[in-house]
Amino acid sequence: MNEQVKQALIAKLTALADDELILAHRDSEWVGHGPILEEDIALANIAQDELGHATLWYGLRSTLDGSDPDRLAFLRDAAEFHNCELVELPKGDWAFTLLRQYLFDAYEALWLSAAKDSTYKPLAEVAAKILREERFHLQHTQAWVERLGLGTEESNRRMQAALDAQWGYAQQLFVPLEGEGVLVAEGIVPDLGGLKQTWLLHTTQHLQNSGLKLPLQPGYQPTSRQMHTEHLWSLLAEMQSTARWDAEAKVW
């Protein structure tokens, strides 16, 4: 692998991992506070899976540059995180959390389905491994979107508000990284442009069938993973508070 490809791949793996880590963080804020015990467990399970995916992507990066996944997660500054803005947004209500998870799952399942044919075998293997979990997530969150969209007037209103707030942010999932083109050309990662059309088709159909209004005004769409919301700093202050608290600690 030449240096340019390698650097681009490191950047991509970091972005993939960061998305999962931050999303897992937001989901895990629900633990103990869900509307039904069974659903508390289900969401915690999703958070656990996403965290597992983050660990796999950081691990894959580690094989390329020897970086320490824990240092990346717990001692890196906000400006060096390359997650999309969608996953940073505060957890909101149950509709907000489940809709975000749905939009993300729909994207991730598509991405992984394509990435499992990556020419870079280690990535193909991880993608195949994660895909099974993601399909289960998608099934779960898809069902929630339908139930809440077609439930009561209130649940529909909350879902619509969540959709209005998230739709623009969700588009960022399909904005390639600078330099991602070289990975696409080498068949290492799928082309996001192509996936976006399928994602739009699937999600708009399911959202509309769930009684939600589309198309929406595009609204604000972040165009780069250098950009963040005002929430990331405090999220990391919390997330990294234990690890950063003892600068001498070598092992936790």
Next chain:
Amino acid sequence: MNEQVKQALIAKLTALADDELILAHRDSEWVGHGPILEEDIALANIAQDELGHATLWYGLRSTLDGSDPDRLAFLRDAAEFHNCELVELPKGDWAFTLLRQYLFDAYEALWLSAAKDSTYKPLAEVAAKILREERFHLQHTQAWVERLGLGTEESNRRMQAALDAQWGYAQQLFVPLEGEGVLVAEGIVPDLGGLKQTWLLHTTQHLQNSGLKLPLQPGYQPTSRQMHTEHLWSLLAEMQSTARWDAEAKVW
């Protein structure tokens, strides 16, 4: 001043400062989110004053042991903070914030009135200086308790809920530090036991006149400033996030 007195005084000044710093933090979380612009300003002004008091108490400690107030505020660990638990509690609604501020102001005004006659002149001077501001706060928060207590059914219900939640915590304001007795004996700080009776008299009268129910079940009453709530760690993670972010920084 002998060493025992000096150490006791350092501990007392730290506790005084910590109370004000943490209370100012909670109040300042309202900035930009108050129910009325004028009241947003008034509460920010109270927060600013409390922060000023914290600075004065840390400064007084500094004259005794050369400690750096900024290091105490921004690089000290949760376990070494000696504020009371009342001030750590999340800001809650407007009733919760204003009631806490009232209970604290009522205590502080009494404490300062007595402390301005301290045999330790620097403390007497600071107390006299702060007292004027505190009386103004007390007037302000006292009026809020009355307005909300006697406002609508909802405002009364919210005030009563805040009182039920805070009454036990507020009693901690009158629990002396270990070793505080020596300061009282020397006439350096007032005896909290005596102040408590006056405080109970004033507050129960005002709360009852404001349509609130007393006496309450005592409930949980923290008995030592080594004890904290689950909220302090995250409060400090947020408060100290910038200062701790750059270990090399000498000046901010």
Next chain:
Amino acid sequence: GERLAEFEARIARGEKIEPGDWMPEEYRRQLVRMISQHAHSEVVGMLPEGAWITRAPSLKRKMILIAKVQDEAGHGQYLYHAAETLGVTREEMLEALLSGKAKYSSIFNYPTLTWADIGTIGWLVDGAAIKNQTMLAQCSYGPYSRAMVRICAEETFHHKQGKEMVILYAKGTPKQRAMAQDAINRWWWPALMMLGPHDSDSPNTPTLVRWGIKTKTNDQVRQEFINEHAPEILEAGLTLPDPDLRYDEATGNWLHGPINWDEFWAVVGGNGPMNKERLEARRRAHAEGAWVREALAAYAARRQQTAVAV
């Protein structure tokens, strides 16, 4: 008369009582109380630990903690199911919890102040729970006994992870060590207390023992807990906050100093450090989830209607 004698004879023979079987009302009542209390403890216990998932210091620890809290929720589920076999509904139990009528383990009314509390809860609190649950796995009521077997296996895993964590920190940096010691200091006595009052203050015990619900007394279980944990904690280089603690050659027991039962009864009576907040957190979750539950019901009703219409 006769049925009671037969019932007691079955228990004496070591048979399990199953849901459809005849049982004295008091047996049923005690079991409902114990099982639902146990279920509530699992659910309320998610709060002090769950709050640290977002602050875990490594990917591995974060993963272990989410998994652990999920296990607790799962235990809550089994236990609610076990209680339901005695004719009480989940809604009734939930209502009793939220109204403050039902109890849950006193230990969860203490705050988790640092990350070391997570390891310490695994080691001491799960350790104490396991002693109790191992006994309850022998319990005469089949569903409770089987739930305990399953739960015990998972708790043993949590206990091991907690112990490993605290011992690691006890041998770690000065800050890690101090954090571990502070956590042990704060949790040791509450862990002893969570095993219940002394036998002399536990009037239900003889009946519960006769009916095979409990097979040991509180003091016996507490002694087992101390005998296992005290030497291990000292071995790790940590101290225990009990100046009277000593090994007794004659009995082979570790003897402890007097327990502050005033504190225990205050906590059980609703005046522990976190009682109000724990209940408030559960109530808030329930209230804020109302619209979700209504939506699910409305959706299900509509689906059923559609199915009928077709």
Next chain:
Amino acid sequence: GERLAEFEARIARGEKIEPGDWMPEEYRRQLVRMISQHAHSEVVGMLPEGAWITRAPSLKRKMILIAKVQDEAGHGQYLYHAAETLGVTREEMLEALLSGKAKYSSIFNYPTLTWADIGTIGWLVDGAAIKNQTMLAQCSYGPYSRAMVRICAEETFHHKQGKEMVILYAKGTPKQRAMAQDAINRWWWPALMMLGPHDSDSPNTPTLVRWGIKTKTNDQVRQEFINEHAPEILEAGLTLPDPDLRYDEATGNWLHGPINWDEFWAVVGGNGPMNKERLEARRRAHAEGAWVREALAAYAARRQQTAVAV
């Protein structure tokens, strides 16, 4: 006809128009628009800065920031009062803000990501505001002019504090320096844009100039801002994110590269990074404060009733 001529003559003589005086409806309308927009900017502007009070890294900086945000709220108050003299009520203005009809400065739709943003807002955003406000202090409408004089004095103080902070960090540790540079990179263009579109795209300007509401065009004010700030920032050892920026000997001006007006119009049109969140925060504060305002009204009514009864 005659009244308009007299009105314009007064303005030409440099007289101030006062609340009771006759004025063309369009003059009133433009002023209400500008003043209320200005008031809203102060109030919305509290959000991006206020959020950092809890994270300020020293007692002094925290104190300065609380004071600054209070000043902004105070400016909002003066300005609402000034607008009220034109026959519009605070409630109407608030309603226009919350419904999304009224605008506020585009700059507050950008996020504050690090502590250096606080210094940078003081230096660049207040710096740009001052250029505008110094001009508006000459405005023909008395109450607006006087509000501007008072506000300018305070903003000058904020500007100085912001500049001092950024320059300190520019000479600080590597992390402080990087943070300062990043903040300048993110705020420079939005600061240029907040002074409004080019004169050619600003159709109101000629009228506003004739009536003495504005005494300079957007491009003139922007040039003044750049001429002051560009050399100071470079002097501090920081760079500016404009490769075309250069000093023009002939005119004595610092010339800038092309401004991304698409971004500007997107932000003004509601699609900036923070538009939704800012408005949502104001709406939430208003909605959550409703019970407080009701309680105050009920209390006041009861007091009045009691007074009458006696």
